[in-house]
Amino acid sequence: AQSVAQPEDQVNVAEGNPLTVKCTYSVSGNPYLFWYVQYPNRGLQFLLKYITGDNLVKGSYGFEAEFNKSQTSFHLKKPSALVSDSALYFCAVRGPNSGNTGKLIFGQGTTLQVKP
Amino acid sequence: DGGITQSPKYLFRKEGQNVTLSCEQNLNHDAMYWYRQDPGQGLRLIYYSQIVNDFQKGDIAEGYSVSREKKESFPLTVTSAQKNPTAFYLCATQPKGTGRVAFFGQGTRLTVV
Numbered sequence: 001a002q003s004v005a006q007p008e009d010q011v012n013v014a015e016g017n018p019l020t021v022k023c024t025y026s027v028s029g030n031p032y033l034f035w036y037v038q039y040p041n042r043g044l045q046f047l048l049k050y051i052t053g054d055n056l057v058k059g060s061y062g063f064e065a066e067f068n069k070s071q072t073s074f075h076l077k078k079p080s081a082l083v084s085d086s087a088l089y090f091c092a093v094r095g096p097n098s099g100n101t102g103k104l105i106f107g108q109g110t111t112l113q114v115k116p
Numbered sequence: 117d118g119g120i121t122q123s124p125k126y127l128f129r130k131e132g133q134n135v136t137l138s139c140e141q142n143l144n145h146d147a148m149y150w151y152r153q154d155p156g157q158g159l160r161l162i163y164y165s166q167i168v169n170d171f172q173k174g175d176i177a178e179g180y181s182v183s184r185e186k187k188e189s190f191p192l193t194v195t196s197a198q199k200n201p202t203a204f205y206l207c208a209t210q211p212k213g214t215g216r217v218a219f220f221g222q223g224t225r226l227t228v229v
Contacts, residue, residue: 009156032215043120043206043220044159051215090158101164101172102147102210104218108158 002027002095006107013081013114021076021110023091032094033074034104035065037087044090050074061085081114088112119143122207122221128229129194129201137192137224139207145219146212148190152176153204153223162205165190194226202228 003026013019025031032051036044048059055067065076074091091107119142129135139148147166151159161174165184179198184190194201207221 004158034217036220041204041223041225043122043222044208044218046217046219049215049217101166102216102218103149103161103164103174104159106151106158106160108156 002093002105004091004093004105004107006089006091006110008110009108010111010113013112015083015114015116016080019078019081019085019112019114021089021091021112023074023076023107024072025074025091025093026072027093027095029095033065033067034092034094035059035063035074035076036090036092038090038109039087047076047089081112083114083116086112086114120207120209120219120221122205122224124224125222127224127226129226130229132196134193134195135226137194137205137207137226139190139192139221140188141190141207141209142188143209143211143219144187145209146187147210148184149208149210149218150174150180150182150190150192151206151208153206159206162192201226 005024034049035047038044048057050057050067058064063078088109090109092104121140123138149164150162160176162180163182165171181193205224208218210218
């Protein structure tokens, strides 16, 4: 079965420091991987995706993520955190066997807290 | 966000009542989805629809119903059979194609009173 794990419920980082939000996945075949961000009482906003090609993917607001097939990971990173990055982050996967349904499997989310 | 409108933003339901959450899109996307969000549990799929007049159950469909009479609209009814309906509900749409990205509405927070 397809699954996504975000091992940390919360990540705390000081403003200006690098941040990492971890994600591991389990799918059969090559995955399609996504990161979304959610601010309080709002919908999810797309940050970046990995479909194929370069393992380092760059996205919105200075975020990037590295696809590591051997470790089945897709960690979200940013070189210098901002207080405004504080939000809930979701990793999601769509397996190649999802066919035309396009169903996404979400991790449980990680709250990022950036302190001034 | 953008071309997906969910209404109302907040909804209160009495015990035993059915309520309907609205989701309208102008993105011309074929696929539409309903997710339920509870703290610490991520998003769980309730129902989805890939074309008009067709829809499939997701992982937690019990106590919910949907319809897809128009491409633009995918309303979700929370019935009295749903024993724990208090949650944040998110509607999403998705275009066709490899690597397609899902777009989300702003959500409806449903509370049982």
